[in-house]
Amino acid sequence: MRYDVLTLFPDMFESVFGESIVRRAIEAGRVEIHVHNIRDYATDKHHVTDDLPYGGGGGMVMKAEPIVLAVEDLLGADLVARQKDTGRVEVPVVVLTPAGRTFDQRIAHEYGRHERIVLICGRYEGIDERVSELVATDHLSIGDYVLSGGEIAAMAVIEAVTRLLPGVLGDMRAIVDDSHAQGILEYPQYTRPSEYRGQEVPEVLLSGNHALVARWRREQALRRTLERRPDLLADADLGEADRRYLARLCDREDEDRNPQRS
Ligand code: SAM
Numbered sequence: 001m002r003y004d005v006l007t008l009f010p011d012m013f014e015s016v017f018g019e020s021i022v023r024r025a026i027e028a029g030r031v032e033i034h035v036h037n038i039r040d041y042a043t044d045k046h047h048v049t050d051d052l053p054y055g056g057g058g059g060m061v062m063k064a065e066p067i068v069l070a071v072e073d074l075l076g077a078d079l080v081a082r083q084k085d086t087g088r089v090e091v092p093v094v095v096l097t098p099a100g101r102t103f104d105q106r107i108a109h110e111y112g113r114h115e116r117i118v119l120i121c122g123r124y125e126g127i128d129e130r131v132s133e134l135v136a137t138d139h140l141s142i143g144d145y146v147l148s149g150g151e152i153a154a155m156a157v158i159e160a161v162t163r164l165l166p167g168v169l170g171d172m173r174a175i176v177d178d179s180h181a182q183g184i185l186e187y188p189q190y191t192r193p194s195e196y197r198g199q200e201v202p203e204v205l206l207s208g209n210h211a212l213v214a215r216w217r218r219e220q221a222l223r224r225t226l227e228r229r230p231d232l233l234a235d236a237d238l239g240e241a242d243r244r245y246l247a248r249l250c251d252r253e254d255e256d257r258n259p260q261r262s
Pocket of ligand 1: 121124148
């Protein structure tokens with residue numbers, strides 16, 4: 001997988017990708033990350049990359065030209081034009097923006113199937129809309145809040161996609177159990193010691209009974225999802241036993257709220 005990142009702050013990526021799983025993936029030859037300074041594609045003497053917004057208002061807007069030229073230089077103008085003409089995406093060209101669709105594990109899997117992705121990081125008030133019209137194939141937000149730049153969002157996308165690539169994680173079982181992998185949150189995790197400040201590890205986890213552990217984990221994952229992210233349950237892949245367990249939890253909550261009814 002090759003990532004090309006367009007940014008005004010290339011140095012931001014050095015320490016993040018010099019560490020941990022992404023670094024190991026680079027060293028193992030599973031991913032390449034090329035960070036490009038948008039300023040290098042500005043054609044004027046002073047390498048200007050932003051200007052005042054048409055229509056007035058505060059702040060500056062990133063100019064379209066350096067970004068469009070950068071994308072065409074990386075992918076070739078023909079491929080860029082073909083993608084826009086046909087709508088068939090060969091290399092996703094992604095603008096990071098709070099006005100995008102919300103990035104999630106499903107999109108991370110979707111991107112993991114590509115061999116190359118271009119990520120465009122905005123700054124200031126954002127990017128001239130012609131970048132979207134001429135080269136972008138997607139717009140991604142990492143959540144309903146506003147950051148000062150797209151760099152942290154690009155890092156989040158790269159890390160989430162990279163850890164799904166075959167051979168990147170030492171133990172691929174982690175991916176299967178992770179929160180959002182199966183549409184619900186992950187079960188609680190414990191490690192040694194078995195008792196800490198009076199809090200004990202649930203006995204079932206010490207039992208060595210794999211079937212019981214698996215059932216406990218599934219139920220805890222459902223319970224946690226119901227408590228923290230009930231919105232996920234509507235689309236989750238649930239079996240009959242899962243539904244019965246959730247129904248029991250909901251009944252219990254009802255009883256706790258209205259003890260006189262039971
Ligand atoms: N005026 C823009 C708006 O309201 O949509 C926000 C601009 S923001 C201050 C500057 C840049 O940060 C954006 O161009 C984008 O690249 C990045 N950014 C901010 N929040 C983001 C988010 N939630 N997800 C992805 N990128 C984000």
